[in-house]
Amino acid sequence: MKIKHIKAYWLRCPIPAGRQWRSDYGQLTHFDMTLVEVTDEDGHTGYGEAKAAVGATGACASIVTCIEQELAPQLVGMEAGNITAVWEAVYNGSRDHYARDRGRVFPILGNRGTTISALSGIDTALWDLKGKRLGVPVIELLGGSCRESMPCYASGGWAAVDKLGDQLKSYVDHGYGGIKMRVGVMDNSVRETVARVEEARRALGQEIDIMVDAHGTFSVTEARRFARMTEDLGLYWFEEPVTSDNKAGTAEIRRGTTTPIAAGESEFTRFDFRDLIEHKSVDVLQPDCAIVGGITEARRVAALAETHQLELAPHCWGSAFSFMAGVHLAFSSPSAVYIEHSLGGNPLLYDLVKEAPQVADGRIQQPTRPGLGLEINPDFVQKFRV
Numbered sequence: 219m220k221i222k223h224i225k226a227y228w229l230r231c232p233i234p235a236g237r238q239w240r241s242d243y244g245q246l247t248h249f250d251m252t253l254v255e256v257t258d259e260d261g262h263t264g265y266g267e268a269k270a271a272v273g274a275t276g277a278c279a280s281i282v283t284c285i286e287q288e289l290a291p292q293l294v295g296m297e298a299g300n301i302t303a304v305w306e307a308v309y310n311g312s313r314d315h316y317a318r319d320r321g322r323v324f325p326i327l328g329n330r331g332t333t334i335s336a337l338s339g340i341d342t343a344l345w346d347l348k349g350k351r352l353g354v355p356v357i358e359l360l361g362g363s364c365r366e367s368m369p370c371y372a373s374g375g376w377a378a379v380d381k382l383g384d385q386l387k388s389y390v391d392h393g394y395g396g397i398k399m400r401v402g403v404m405d406n407s408v409r410e411t412v413a414r415v416e417e418a419r420r421a422l423g424q425e426i427d428i429m430v431d432a433h434g435t436f437s438v439t440e441a442r443r444f445a446r447m448t449e450d451l452g453l454y455w456f457e458e459p460v461t462s463d464n465k466a467g468t469a470e471i472r473r474g475t476t477t478p479i480a481a482g483e484s485e486f487t488r489f490d491f492r493d494l495i496e497h498k499s500v501d502v503l504q505p506d507c508a509i510v511g512g513i514t515e516a517r518r519v520a521a522l523a524e525t526h527q528l529e530l531a532p533h534c535w536g537s538a539f540s541f542m543a544g545v546h547l548a549f550s551s552p553s554a555v556y557i558e559h560s561l562g563g564n565p566l567l568y569d570l571v572k573e574a575p576q577v578a579d580g581r582i583q584q585p586t587r588p589g590l591g592l593e594i595n596p597d598f599v600q601k602f603r604v
Contacts, residue, residue, distance in 0.1 A: 219351070221298045223257040224290040224340060226268070228278035229566065231602040237563020241376055241400050241433070243273045249566045251508075251537045252278040253599065254285060254339030256347055258298045264347025265594060267540040268339030269508040270332075272483050272533075274564075278604070284336040293340070299351075301344045305514045308337045309487075330486040334511050341512025342543050342590075349589035356543075356590055360517060360550035363584045368548060370577050371429060373535065374561035375399025379414045383421030389561055390426055393579035396454060396556055397422070401444070402432035408440050412447045419451045427556075431457040434484070438467040445475035455480040455502050455531075468499040480504055483533035487511050488518040495526055506533035507543035516547050523553040534558040537566035541575055542590040549584055557582055570598050 232248045252268040268285070270276030289308060296304055310317040313324035326333065349356045357363050372389035375382065375398060382399070389397050399418055405411040418428055430453055436444060441459035455478040460467045462484040472479040480502035485491055487510060494500050505519040516532065523530040530553040532544030541560075548554035559577050560567060568574040571592045575582065585591045 219258040219260055219262075219298050221256060221294050221296050222259045223255070224285060224293060225255045226282040226285040226336075226339070227253045227255070227599060228282050228604040229253055229570070229599065229602045230604050231565045231569075231598075233563040233565065241404050243275070243433075246274050246562070249274045249564055250276050250278055251566050252281045252285070252336075252339055253537070253539070253570075254343045256298065256340060256343040258347060258351070262347055262351050264343040264345070264350060264589060265539050265592070266339040266342030266344075266346060266512065266543070267508040267537045268335045269506065269536060269540070270335065272506070272509065272535075280332050281336050281339075284332050285340065289333075289336055289340060298344060299348055301341065301348065301514055304344060305337065305341055305511065308333070308340075334486045335509055338508050338510065338512040338515075341514050342507055342539065345513045345543075346539075346589040353588050355585045355587055356513065356546040357549050357585050360513075360546060363549045364552050364554075365549065365584065367581045367583045368554070368557050369395055369581055370557045370559040371396030371398055371427065372561045372580075373398045373558045375418070376404075379410070379417050382414055382417050386418055387421055390422060393581070394559075395425075395580055396427035396429065398429035398431055398457070398558070400433065401430045402435035404435070408443050408447070411444060415448050415451060415453070424452070427454040429454045429457060429480070432459050434458040434461040436460055438464070438470055441471045442474050445471060445477055449475060449477065453477050457481065457504070458483070465493055465497040465499050468494075469497045472499055472501070478502055478529070480531060482506075482519070483509070483535075485510060487515055488522060491519045491522055495522060495528070500528065502529040502531050504531050504533045506536070506540065507547065508536055508540040513543050513547060516543070517550070520547060520551040520553060524551060528553065530554040531556055531558065535560055538568075538571045538575060538592055539590060541567055542585065542592055545575070545582060546585055546590065565598075569595065571595055
């Protein structure tokens with residue numbers, strides 16, 4: 219069945235005042251996303267998400283333009299079920315026939331950034347569409363599930379040291395066995411960051427896994443100092459210690475600590491993850507299906523994690539569609555251990571769809587509904603479309 223329509227919508231919705239938070243990105247007052255809709259000739263529709271930024275906010279106009287004016291004319295009429303062929307057609311552009319004939323990539327100039335983000339949304343929508351057409355969850359198309367349920371870690375932890383313990387304990391009270399807190403330049407100094415992490419361990423005890431995320435904001439020296447000062451706290455991982463542009467610096471930090479290093483939410487395609495691995499920079503790979511190139515490319519990253527015996531932890535901070543794309547990926551991979559679950563105010567996770575993904579007692583069950591398992595809320599789309 220051929221692709222008939224590809225549409226994209228920039229959605230921007232406010233975060234209720236009582237659910238907002240502040241980090242190095244500033245005060246987060248709203249969420250943005252690009253919702254991608256792919257329809258086949260029979261009228262079946264799949265949905266995906268494309269991101270303009272890793273965090274909650276980001277203008278999506280350029281992604282909408284890329285999808286509707288550049289990629290849709292190229293892809294309409296192609297077989298909707300040939301997802302890999304669609305991916306390669308976008309990545310290789312007018313030289314796609316060379317790529318198919320020679321068995322190697324001939325990438326377009328935009329093989330990072332907006333085009334790959336746009337492709338991410340289209341690709342995920344095609345997986346959703348194919349699952350719906352066949353009446354099976356995407357995870358069945360990925361080879362089936364490796365487990366019946368998975369633990370989630372509560373992703374939040376922005377509070378100052380005097381309120382942090384209560385904030386994190388409120389997560390644990392909901393059954394989470396792991397939590398992630400934000401660190402880095404949002405604090406005034408490395409010492410202040412260390413004090414917050416020490417407070418987290420004091421409040422939670424030794425049985426709860428603690429991840430810390432610096433959003434790439436430390437310098438190499440600061441990150442090395444932080445890792446040394448928190449070595450005895452037994453952190454589960456130290457995420458994005460420095461900018462993703464500095465893979466050699468990340469490797470230097472990793473060499474100096476026994477705390478596992480996680481990274482990847484800002485990376486495009488398997489080739490960026492190959493570079494992380496070749497630099498020996500990471501212990502945990504974190505592809506974001508709305509950035510890396512969709513489920514197709516995220517599955518290739520999962521294969522790298524499985525091959526190099528690294529942990530896979532998809533970045534699931536976004537709408538219900540990128541969240542569930544990461545969930546299906548994680549359930550399909552033996553290298554995945556945890557699933558990220560946002561504890562910040564996020565209408566795109568809870569209100570964009572008619573029934574939000576369910577996490578109970580800190581665990582999520584194996585997906586069983588067709589496609590990504592989500593039904594769009596058209597009133598929400600109409601209300602918050604830019």
